[in-house]
Amino acid sequence: MTADDRRLDRALGGAALSLLILPWYKIRGGFFSLDWIGDFFTKADLWPATVQALTGRWQLWPIILLVVAAAWLRISRPSGAGRGRWMIRIGAAGLTWMAIEGLSIGARGWNWGALQAVFGDVSGQPAFGAGAVVLTLFFTLMISFGAAERGALKGDAFVLTSIAILILLVATFVFYPILSIFIGAFQDFDGSFTADGVLRNIGDPKIWSLSCLTGGTCGVAWRTLFLAICTATATTLLGLAFALVATRTRFPFKKGLRLLTVLPIITPPFVVGLALIMLLGRSGTLTQVIEAATGLELGRWLYGLTGIWLAQVLSFTPISFLVLIGVVEGVSPSMEEASQTLRAGRWRTFRRVSLPLMAPGLANAFLIGFIESMADFGNPLVLGGSGGVLSTEIFFSVVGAQNDPSRAAVLAAVLLFFTLSAFLAQRFWLTGRSFATVSGKGDGGNHAALPDRVAWPVIGIVSLWSAFTVVVYTMILFGGFVKLWGLDHTLTLEHYIRAFGISFDGGFRWTGVAWNSFWTTMMIALIAAPLTAAVGLLTGWLIARQKFPGKTVFEFVLMMSFAIPGTVIGISYIMAFNLPPIQMTGTALILIVCFVFRNMPVGVRGSVAAMAQLDGSLDEASLTLGANSGRTLRRVILPLLRPAIMAALVYSFVRAITSISAVIFLVSAKYNMATAYIVGLVENGQYGVAIAYSSVLIVVMITVIGGFQILVGERRLRRRPNPPAATEAKA
Numbered sequence: 001m002t003a004d005d006r007r008l009d010r011a012l013g014g015a016a017l018s019l020l021i022l023p024w025y026k027i028r029g030g031f032f033s034l035d036w037i038g039d040f041f042t043k044a045d046l047w048p049a050t051v052q053a054l055t056g057r058w059q060l061w062p063i064i065l066l067v068v069a070a071a072w073l074r075i076s077r078p079s080g081a082g083r084g085r086w087m088i089r090i091g092a093a094g095l096t097w098m099a100i101e102g103l104s105i106g107a108r109g110w111n112w113g114a115l116q117a118v119f120g121d122v123s124g125q126p127a128f129g130a131g132a133v134v135l136t137l138f139f140t141l142m143i144s145f146g147a148a149e150r151g152a153l154k155g156d157a158f159v160l161t162s163i164a165i166l167i168l169l170v171a172t173f174v175f176y177p178i179l180s181i182f183i184g185a186f187q188d189f190d191g192s193f194t195a196d197g198v199l200r201n202i203g204d205p206k207i208w209s210l211s212c213l214t215g216g217t218c219g220v221a222w223r224t225l226f227l228a229i230c231t232a233t234a235t236t237l238l239g240l241a242f243a244l245v246a247t248r249t250r251f252p253f254k255k256g257l258r259l260l261t262v263l264p265i266i267t268p269p270f271v272v273g274l275a276l277i278m279l280l281g282r283s284g285t286l287t288q289v290i291e292a293a294t295g296l297e298l299g300r301w302l303y304g305l306t307g308i309w310l311a312q313v314l315s316f317t318p319i320s321f322l323v324l325i326g327v328v329e330g331v332s333p334s335m336e337e338a339s340q341t342l343r344a345g346r347w348r349t350f351r352r353v354s355l356p357l358m359a360p361g362l363a364n365a366f367l368i369g370f371i372e373s374m375a376d377f378g379n380p381l382v383l384g385g386s387g388g389v390l391s392t393e394i395f396f397s398v399v400g401a402q403n404d405p406s407r408a409a410v411l412a413a414v415l416l417f418f419t420l421s422a423f424l425a426q427r428f429w430l431t432g433r434s435f436a437t438v439s440g441k442g443d444g445g446n447h448a449a450l451p452d453r454v455a456w457p458v459i460g461i462v463s464l465w466s467a468f469t470v471v472v473y474t475m476i477l478f479g480g481f482v483k484l485w486g487l488d489h490t491l492t493l494e495h496y497i498r499a500f501g502i503s504f505d506g507g508f509r510w511t512g513v514a515w516n517s518f519w520t521t522m523m524i525a526l527i528a529a530p531l532t533a534a535v536g537l538l539t540g541w542l543i544a545r546q547k548f549p550g551k552t553v554f555e556f557v558l559m560m561s562f563a564i565p566g567t568v569i570g571i572s573y574i575m576a577f578n579l580p581p582i583q584m585t586g587t588a589l590i591l592i593v594c595f596v597f598r599n600m601p602v603g604v605r606g607s608v609a610a611m612a613q614l615d616g617s618l619d620e621a622s623l624t625l626g627a628n629s630g631r632t633l634r635r636v637i638l639p640l641l642r643p644a645i646m647a648a649l650v651y652s653f654v655r656a657i658t659s660i661s662a663v664i665f666l667v668s669a670k671y672n673m674a675t676a677y678i679v680g681l682v683e684n685g686q687y688g689v690a691i692a693y694s695s696v697l698i699v700v701m702i703t704v705i706g707g708f709q710i711l712v713g714e715r716r717l718r719r720r721p722n723p724p725a726a727t728e729a730k731a
Helices: 003-020 034-038 050-054 058-078 080-103 115-119 131-151 156-187 196-202 220-249 254-266 270-278 285-294 305-330 333-341 346-357 359-375 378-382 389-399 405-430 452-479 492-499 513-547 551-563 566-577 586-613 617-622 627-641 642-658 672-684 686-714 724-730
Strands: 483-486 488-491
Touching: 003 058, 050 058, 050 131, 050 627, 058 080, 058 220, 080 131, 080 389, 080 551, 131 156, 156 405, 156 513, 156 551, 156 566, 156 627, 196 405, 196 513, 220 305, 220 389, 220 405, 220 452, 254 305, 254 452, 254 642, 270 285, 270 305, 270 378, 270 452, 270 686, 285 513, 305 359, 305 378, 305 452, 305 513, 305 586, 305 642, 346 359, 346 389, 346 452, 346 627, 359 389, 359 405, 359 586, 359 642, 389 724, 452 483, 452 686, 483 686, 492 686, 513 551, 513 586, 513 627, 513 642, 513 672, 513 686, 551 586, 551 617, 586 642, 617 627, 627 642, 642 672, 642 686, 672 686
Parallel strands: none
Antiparallel strands: 483 488
């Protein structure tokens, strides 16, 4: 029996399980609760697909016949290109039919009147369940295994299966929800087609006006673009400065520096904005000190693009640092030593050797900063004043008095145009260049220290920004221990007791109001973080190391999930997953899926940037020695990607806890997230409890991040210090 036959046998076993045993439709209470087993034989909704088809659901017969055809193909034909071609056809036909019948038949019958007029009445069906999920995976494997038998990508089944499953997941959880919201833009309130709303909004001067050039106010599109460019530039430069100080200087407080760079990103939403208002607002502490010392009236300068920019730089610089730290560490010391051996000074070496080799990281950091600024919702909502940006305009178009889905869709399309244009520009700049510095050859020595003309300004900037960060977080910490922030500064523990109180009356009880949302948030974040890192790193490896048709489109769709504001993501998930065929609203699963595919692009970009420094000969050597692609990825590539793994874990865990714009639409009474609960506290004026809750979350996130660091470890490139004799000779 060949390896191709063994793979196909396992896949057919899963298909038989889905058709004969597993419930085809969704189970109330969840599949893994196992409460449904006792009612398996008495409730029709729990029956597998074969029984469902025999009892009148005719739409399942084509799926069953396709599985039978796959089994006959296994028995009648040997492995090879001919069988592979038929396997691809069966898999494609199965996925197509499942999509057609799932979207056509809803809970009450046909979803479109035209189908009912042609085919007559049909009984409704619930959302897909475990059996349908397993069979969808079977049809996907048929396509990838068939392509392997035909010799695609040298017959590498692991690579082909990874690509096929990722395409299926991205199509389901990125493209389908976004398509749902754009389809809604062309529907009237009664569901009929209309383009009036799109045509009315696409030329709106409030979006495209350039009157700011003549002293007026720019349209929301240009304001958002200008803000994103300024934010991306500042965060990239600051992130590079922090990475250089942490790796290329003898700065004495490096550990504290790393903590300060992480603090803003692990801060729940609205808290940084509130702290900036209390510090730099019209009646802020620092504002009063400056006005008393200078006699100037600072006014409301914080409210608008300036304040949003300051908050975004404070919030997004850590993301640039996480992307750049691995890239800066990955620059080979031997190249810098070769430059200095050829009598180039430290400044020339840094400018002509080190900095150009960091180009992939700089480009990725700028792109992520640009997209983060474009998609940011919390900071503009708190500090935007009368000058909104695209993300807040989209939010108010959907949930405000406008209730205009077509306007939201137009604004989302403008946002996508800007972000994808930045993505194209980045790709064009990096195309055709090589930045590999880590190869299979020995590499000794230490990184060259920064030249003085770079080191002192960088240390100065980092020190000032760190001091400002300390002041902001001192205000946050202070706010949790006073009765009423800004008015009554009497010290108290009342807010912490109310949020996280514990009672021993009649037994141990969690009496604090925040405990339910806290435990729910921790559970979902700890599940979502490793899934996000795994999917992101696997995708990054495929993009950086594999060539397959449609790779550019695949990467584009991935970036769309990161570029669309969380408000649109939340609304699109509600529109797509509130009804069959995929029904997840009100469950923990919809939150996990949203976090995974919303945060995955950071892991993708970080791994792509890190792998740009790993020479392709490492993969080739492993494959030449007989290892398959999966083993090469696990034993060779992943150990060298530990900084990227750490960055993906940290970012995905933190964003799962601190995200608000999408979460606020997806939480339920059973699964309420910490950020949604904090927003409710802020809306009710309970600032002390909100800040106390946020402070506890910050401490918990720091602890978990430390645990991730211990589990992942550090990348070891076996760089040894030069022997003393060599050092003396150079001196």
